[in-house]
Amino acid sequence: MEENRPENKKILITGAAGFIGYHLAKRLLALGGVVHGLDNLNAYYDVSLKKDRLKQLQLYKGFTFTEGDLSDAATVNHIFETFQPDIVVNLAAQAGVRYSIDHPREYIDSNLIGFFNILEACRHFKPEHLVYASSSSVYGNQEKTPFSTTDPVDHPISLYAATKKSDELMAYTYSHLYGIPATGLRFFTVYGPFGRPDMAYFKFALKIMRDEPIMIYNHGDMYRDFTYVDDIVTGIVNLLCHPPVNGDMGDPYKLYNIGNNKPEKLMVFIETLEDVLGKKAEKKFLPMQPGDVYQTYADVSELEKDFGFRPETPIRKGLEKFAQWFRSYYGY
Numbered sequence: 001m002e003e004n005r006p007e008n009k010k011i012l013i014t015g016a017a018g019f020i021g022y023h024l025a026k027r028l029l030a031l032g033g034v035v036h037g038l039d040n041l042n043a044y045y046d047v048s049l050k051k052d053r054l055k056q057l058q059l060y061k062g063f064t065f066t067e068g069d070l071s072d073a074a075t076v077n078h079i080f081e082t083f084q085p086d087i088v089v090n091l092a093a094q095a096g097v098r099y100s101i102d103h104p105r106e107y108i109d110s111n112l113i114g115f116f117n118i119l120e121a122c123r124h125f126k127p128e129h130l131v132y133a134s135s136s137s138v139y140g141n142q143e144k145t146p147f148s149t150t151d152p153v154d155h156p157i158s159l160y161a162a163t164k165k166s167d168e169l170m171a172y173t174y175s176h177l178y179g180i181p182a183t184g185l186r187f188f189t190v191y192g193p194f195g196r197p198d199m200a201y202f203k204f205a206l207k208i209m210r211d212e213p214i215m216i217y218n219h220g221d222m223y224r225d226f227t228y229v230d231d232i233v234t235g236i237v238n239l240l241c242h243p244p245v246n247g248d249m250g251d252p253y254k255l256y257n258i259g260n261n262k263p264e265k266l267m268v269f270i271e272t273l274e275d276v277l278g279k280k281a282e283k284k285f286l287p288m289q290p291g292d293v294y295q296t297y298a299d300v301s302e303l304e305k306d307f308g309f310r311p312e313t314p315i316r317k318g319l320e321k322f323a324q325w326f327r328s329y330y331g332y
Contacts, residue, residue, distance in 0.1 A: 006240040007031035009128070012085035014038045014070055014118065015092030019196045020133070020187070022053040023233050024089065029060035036083045038076075039092065040069040044099070045197045053194055070114030077117075080125040087240050090118050090132040093163075096198055097137060097291045100160035111163035112170075119174045122182075129181050129243035131236065134168055136188040136225070136259065136296045137161035145263075146299035149186070149255040158291035168255065175253035181243030182252065185236065188259030188298045192229030192318060193325030201226075201322070204273055208281045209332045216266070218288040223263040223295035228318035231311030232258055238307045259298025260311045272316055276323040 006028055015021040016037025025035050037057065041050050057063045064083075068075035070092045079085075094100070094110040115132070122130050138153040138161050156162040171182045191201050204214045235258045247254035274280050288294075304310045326332070 004241045006087070006237055007033040009086035009241065010034045010036070010083060011087045011089060011240070012036050012038065012079065012083060013089045013091060015090075016057065016065065017041055017050040017054050018091060019194065020190060020229065020232055021091040022057065022194060023192070023229050024091070024236055025057050025063065027233050027237060029057065029062050032062065034062045035064075036079065036085065037063065037065045038068055038070070038079060039065075041067055044094065044096070049194070049197065070117060071109045073117045073120070076121050080121040084125065085127050087129045087131070088118065088122060088127050089236065089240070090115060090130065093133060095160070095196065097158045097160050098289060099198070100158050101291055104159050107159050107163045111160075112166055115167045115170060119170060119180070122180050123174060123178045126180075129183065129240065130171070131183045131185065131240060132167060132171060134184045134186045134255070135161065135164045136186050136257070136298065137293070138165045138168070138186060139293070139296070141293050145295065145297040146261065147257065147297055148299040149257060149302060157293065160291075172249075172251070172253050176249070176251045179252060181245070182254075183239055183244060184255045186255065186257045186298075187232060188225040188227045188257065188296050190227050190229050190232050192322055195229070195322065201269070201273060201319075204270060204281065205277060205323070205326050206330075208274065208277055208279050209330070211282070213282040213284045214270070216270070216283055216285050217292060218294070219285045220267040220270075221294075222266040222292070223297070224266060224269065225259040225261065225263045225296045225298050226269060226315055226318070227258065227260045227298075227311050228313035228321075231260070231313050235303060235307075235309060235311065238309050242307075256303045257298040257300050258303060258311065259296070259300060260313070261298050261300045263295055263297045264315055269315060272319050273323075276316070276319045277326075
């Protein structure tokens with residue numbers, strides 16, 4: 001087996017008990033890889049869901065785990081010192097656009113201070129590659145579509161988006177100053193089994209099955225580039241062992257969008273979800289919420305050019321897989 005494959009590397013995944021972190025860790029462990037996970041198991045959403053993800057990961061002999069906070073530099077440094085990762089994947093963050101409006105400090109602590117601690121550890125321990133999660137939210141209410149990584153992103157409309165843009169700037173600076181190979185990934189509305197209950201599709205599913213009304217903002221007139229989680233994971237795995245050498249601005253730094261490249265009208269998404277759950281929703285239509293954007297649409301041409309891959313799971317297939325897991329997990 002060739003050395004330059006992810007299963008032959010020691011990989012640190014922060015946010016390993018989170019939605020994407022869990023799916024990435026599971027894929028790498030199934031390949032026979034060695035993964036150390038870090039997560040603070042915070043109560044932003046149902047902790048039992050995070051613990052159940054962890055139980056799945058702990059079935060693999062290649063998995064070790066630290067419960068700790070990214071904002072604690074001593075914890076981060078200790079993991080780097082003892083595990084000595086070849087590759088670092090930073091997926092830990094305080095998530096959620098709306099939550100950031102009322103709880104700003106949590107985003108500063110996790111998304112800025114926490115990421116700073118990761119960058120500092122990378123500066124001193126020199127892993128081969130730092131991969132980190134950004135977000136489509138950095139594009140704000142941009143009207144030009146599809147969204148390209150070369151577009152200006154200077155007008156975030158939530159603090160969550162502002163912290164993600166800040167992470168990109170900090171990562172570029174560390175890459176430029178200290179030669180840290182860094183790749184940022186702007187994820188577009190990720191969904192799938194074992195997902196996040198704060199995400200709209202998950203909340204919709206719970207409310208539909210409980211006969212509660214679902215809240216549909218901007219009267220349903222929104223578009224989202226819904227991306228199935230397995231496509232996100234494949235995108236990450238493809239680039240783990242390919243750190244940028246002479247990327248953006250000549251530094252070892254690169255940004256990619258990972259999205260389905262096919263925006264869906266929100267109402268079509270809801271109708272498909274109703275269909276796969278076999279139950280109609282009671283709908284309550286409301287105005288646009290602060291921090292929400294009208295549409296997201298990923299230009300993935302760079303990802304395709306560099307790695308020959310683009311997400312392509314159809315919305316029905318992805319939602320069928322989510323519904324199958326959802327019914328099993330919650331007993332519906």
